[in-house]
Every structure is written in C-alpha cells, then in structure tokens.
Amino acid sequence: MLQSARSSFMIATDMAQKFVDRFCATIRYNVNVMDTDGIIIAARDTHRIGTYHEIAHALILEHREAAVVPTDGDSPPGVLPGVNLPLRHRGEVVGVVGVTGATPEVAEVAHTVRTAIEAMLEYEWERQQLDHRQDRKKTFVDALLYKDESDPVQLNDLARRCGYDPDLPRMPVVLEIGGGSLHDYLTAVKGSAYHTKQDLSVVGSSGHVTVFKVVPASACAIVEETRCCFSDYCAAIDDECAAVNLEPPMKYASGPIQSSASRYRMSLRAALWIMHRCPERLAFCSDHTHELLLHSIAPEVWHTVFDYLWARMQGSPLVDGTTLDQLGRTFMVLREENMSPKRAATRLGVHRNTVVFRMNRLNELCGLDPVANWREREMLYLLFGHMLRHTPLPETLTIASGVPFVPSVQNYLI
Template sequence: MLLLENNLAQQIVNRTMKIIGNNINVMSHRGVIIGSGDPLRIGQTHDAALLALQHSTTIEVTKESSLTLKGVLPGINLVLQVNGQVIGVVGITGDPDECRKYADLVKMTAEMIVEHAGLTEQLQWDRRHREEFITSWINTQTNDAKLLGWAKKLDIDISAPRIAVLIRFRETHQPISLQGVRKIVELLEYPIRDNLVAVVSLNEIVVLKPATFIHGQWDCNDENRRIDLLFSRLKEYDMTDIDIALGHYFDGEGSVARSYESAQLTLEWGLTHQPQKHKHLYEDLRLPVLLSPLHQSWQGQQLHQPYQLLIQEDKNGQLVKTLVALFQYRSLTECANSLYIHRNTLRYRINRIRNITKIDPETIGGLLELHLGYLLER
C-alpha cells in the first residue's frame, strides 16, 4: 500500500499554499494531519477527513457544521487517489463557496506531486538494485543460478558481450561532489547506448559497455574513440582530474569479472607509471599489465633480480641503455648504430651485462628474461 509520508505531505502543503494562499492540511489514510500550514495542527485527528475517507467523497464543511466536528475548520476536504488507491485527504481551509473554484486544482496538484515522488522513488530503487547487481557481477567468476535470476528480474541480458571501463577521480584539494558524480553517470547513460553504470566507491565508477565487433573481432579502436569523446564532454563541465581505463574483452563464463579485473590492473599500472596521462588502454599496456601481479610474488622477484644487479653495477647508465636498445633492434649493427657506438664497444657491453646478470642477452630466452625484469622495474 502506498503511504503518504510527513515530508511529502508538507511539500504538498508548501507548494499549493503558494498557489492559492489559503491554509492547506494533508491528512493520512487514518485521518491524522501530517502536513499543514499551521504546525500546531500536525498530529491532530481530522473528523472531516475521516468522513471523506469513509465515504470516498468530498466533504464540505461550513462554519456551522464545523462546530459539530473535532479538529475541523470550515473548508473543503478532498480524497487523494493514486493509481486507484486512496492514500489520504487534502483539506483547504476557508469558505467552501470560495474554495470550491480551485479545489480540483489543489487535488490534482497534490496527486501529481505524490505520483512524481513515487516515480522518482521507484527509479532510485531500480538504480540501487541495478548497481548492487553490477557490483556483484563484476566480482563473480561464475554465472550461477542466483545471478541469472537476479539479472532476469532486472531485465539485464548477461549473455550479451560487454567490456569494462573504469573511471576514477583523482585526489585533489577539492574532491568531486555528488552532483559531479551524477553528471558523469548521466553522460554515460544518455544518449542511451545500453551502458550498465554503477558507482562502486566514492571515487570510482564502472561502466559495462556493449562490445563492438568488426569482422567478428572485438574493436578496441571504437572504444578508444568513445573515451576521447567522453573526455571532450567532461571538459565542458570542467571535469579534468579523471582517469579512464579500458579493460580487455573476454568471452565465456566470468567474462565480465575478468574484463573488470583487467581494467583495474590497467588503471593501477597507468596511474603509477604514466600519471601524466588520463587514458589507459589495456591493449597498449598489455605486457606490463599482465606482469603486474608478479610484483608481490617470489616468481616476480626472481625475474627482477638480474636486472636489479645490473642497475647496481651500472654507475653511468650505459649498460641499461644498451640493454634497452637490444630489446628494440634485431641486429647488433642496428643496435650499435642507434647508440652511436662501434660494434666492438657493443660487444664489450654485452659481455659485461652477461657477467653481471649471469644471463646471456644474445639468446632469445636470456633476452626475454632480462626484458621481463626490466618491465617489472617500471
């Protein structure tokens, strides 16, 4: 059953009194005054409202008849109905002959306020449930029966291919307001593109976007362009302290959770190693992002150790510079030319790298291991 709350009742009073000037009372479905231009009357039982509710009709009260009713002044009392349900009574204080000409206007205004409030509350309720679902979905590796049932109730097709985008607000002296967060959510939801949007923390929004395919392959470039468009729109609202990370597309069970995790790792790597940028794409940072979980593992420490030894022994940075050139060029001649050194000098540096790290950079496996250690250093 839809119930009138005190705050909404007082809102009806305040808005209608601005229109007509007369005192307005709003009574609950039990005939108790819950909103009034006269605060002293709130909480009193209104006999005329009880009669209106009992007979589902308008009750007019003259000066004479008011003397026989408890808590009643002359006026007109009209039953409020929303979706065919009686929810209360609105009363206009004054001479019934004078009040009658705008009684229907007051009734219609009150019912419209209640309907709008109910719609707003329903939308907020739906949004909360959708955000709770999205938060659960991005952290779930399996599409179990509970998740499927929840999605069906919310009319969300979890079989549709989606890609995760993570938006984070940078910490500044002036944190973003809730109004700012709502504005970004609106930009992400409208025009309607079937984006699923959830505010997952005070400074983070996740967007599950429909994946775009070209010739059967997921197209990262299309999403890249859309992120650029979003940045340009955010600038119009002076929102620039924002980072956006695009994850990778996965298919199969748990694909959304994996896409979200890839966006998280991409964002963390980007914020740490390229803070001057605000857009971070998994496809551009694939290898370092894939390696990032190794930082805290013994396997990562083992891969990193040889490169650390090289840094410690390389006083002027020439050996590290030479190793980076070896990563980039296929032949020793190209490598030496890029460093503006003779091949014999390059050979000497390669031998030093080999002696320090105990790894041969002239083999594919050795060069790969040193490259992984270099990436883990970054």
C-alpha cells in the same frame, strides 16, 4: 465505521502537515488531508488531526470523483461543509484533500490544492526512488569491489535491482584526475556523449573515477572495435570536461573486458596497474597484455629461473656491469622494433653498426640467436626484464630526435 481501503503508497504525515501549513499561509480556508481510512493526518486546525472523516472515507470506498458537503445540510460528526477530492499517485487513490467553506467558493481552490499535493507526492516519490537506488548502488559497488569472495548470484541480483544488465560485457576505464572534485568529474562522465545508463560509474577508494563501460560484442575486428570504443569514450569525456570548464583527465587506462560481475574487481586492479605503469595518456589494456601477465608471476619464480644464469653472465670476462646493462637495454628496444637494427638505432641515437655489434656480443655471451629463433628471443626478453626489475631505467631516455620515450619494459615492473 466503513471498511478499510488500504493503499500501497502512504502519504507521510509530516510532509502533508508542512504542505498544509505553507499553503494555508496564503489562503483563508481550512485544508485537511485524510488517509485511505478517512483519518485526518494533516490540518490547519490541528485539533482535528487523528479524527475520523466519514465523507472522505466513503468517497474512496465508493470510487467517487468528489464529495461535496453543503452548508445547509446535515453532516456526520467530524465533517464540516466544503469540497473533498481524491488524491492520486500513479493512478492509485492514496488519500483525500478537503477544503472547508461554502461550495461555490472553495471548489476551484480545492482542485488547485489537489494538483499541488499530487505534484508534491510525485516529487517526493521520485526523490525516495533516487535515494533507494543510490543505497542499492552503494551496496552493489561495495560487494563488487571491496568484499572478498562475493557470491556471483547475489552480485547479479544486486546488479539487476540497480538497473544494470549483469550479462553485458564491460571494460573498466579508470580516469586519473590532476585536481578538482572527483564528483564534478563523475558528473562530467555521466553527461558525456557516449555514456549510457548501462555504464556503471563510481568514485573508488583509489582516488580515481572508474567506469565499467559496456562494449560492443563484435563478431569481427574484436580488439580494434574495443580500442575504438575506448578512445571514442575518452574523447567524449574530454569534450564534456571542456564544456563544463574542467581540465581534462591526465590519463585514461582500460582493463580486461568481463561478462561476469564477479571478475570486475580483478579487472579493475589490472586497469589501475596499467594506469600507474604505462606512459601513454590513453593506455589500452590489449597493448600491455604481455607486461600485465609477466607482472603477475611471483618474484620467487623469477629468481628460481634466472638468478643463476644472470650471475654467470655478470661474471663473464666478455662484459662488465655497464656493458651488460647496455646490451640488455639495446636488446629490449630492438625487440620492440621487431628486430630491426635501423629503427632500434634511431630510437637509441646510435649508429646501426653499433646495434649490430652489441647483438653479436650478446650472442657470443649467451650462445643464443634471438633474431633467428623466436623462443630464444622471448627467453632473453624475460631474462633482461628480470634484470631491469633490479636495475630500473631512468624515467625517460632521449632518442636522437630529442623526443623522450619510456621503454615498455618499465611498464610491468614494480
């Protein structure tokens, strides 16, 4: 027997037999498929499967483009008259196809059969590659988001094997879907104008569609450039949803940008926190950094710092419970309006002098001047934030214009 000529790609015998059965149902010729060792792995005459085809083996070893066995000549055992052609996959000979019959008749049929088999091999290879990539991606996502203490080196290796550059800066973007299939929305995300192959998109266990979106590494206007990237990306997803007759996502939220895959998990948690606690449809992380950091402070720290002071304020004869609550809410809105009594009064639906009176009463109660001293202003912000953790605002307040708003203090409270 001739020596072996192994290929790195092997034709699946069951797939080859299914093809032969289907093709032979439409033609009257026998078709055989041989591997690189000349062994018949699929045939119309199934009794020939497993037998050795010397001509096919020689064709491969001698790098020939065809091997014709004439009807009037002597042929080796196990070989019938016909035309044998090499099968190639991505430039490599992976087997031989033979069509049995008189040479002039079967030559064209043999070339047609070879073309069809090679197309089938390419399709099957691409399908397998997709399956393997999906398996690798699942392993990567599991290690990235759900496994505690993942090895950063291993994460980077998994990312590269999935085709992702782990060194690119990425921002988590979370989509809240009102209804419909999450996978339909995932498809829409992947089809949107600003989605790239380096953007990692998944349906997470939280029930949201999440994308770790690559962001530009700008040298100036860094935050604004990222904000534009976020808003443009969300707008493109809205457009794609409209194009495929999906309702646009209810909300979008972004998390802190990361250039290390090992930090994606915490960044996603931040994005989910912003999603659940911020009223905007497009909630950009940098707009809520303060609240996010305050939220990360342990409850016992808040109580240690503020409980005594708060109890003294509640017991003061200068205020009752309702008045103290009112002072706190007025201060929080005033701070959001850069300590402008006029703008705060507009939002609260009261006269400017009312805001001034309340701040004077607050100064008298605390002995602090939040307008003149930024440290005292921030201290009161934290104090009333602590208070509102236990006395949450209604879901919305109505300002004088009738437009509902939710004060940002709510955004970091649980």
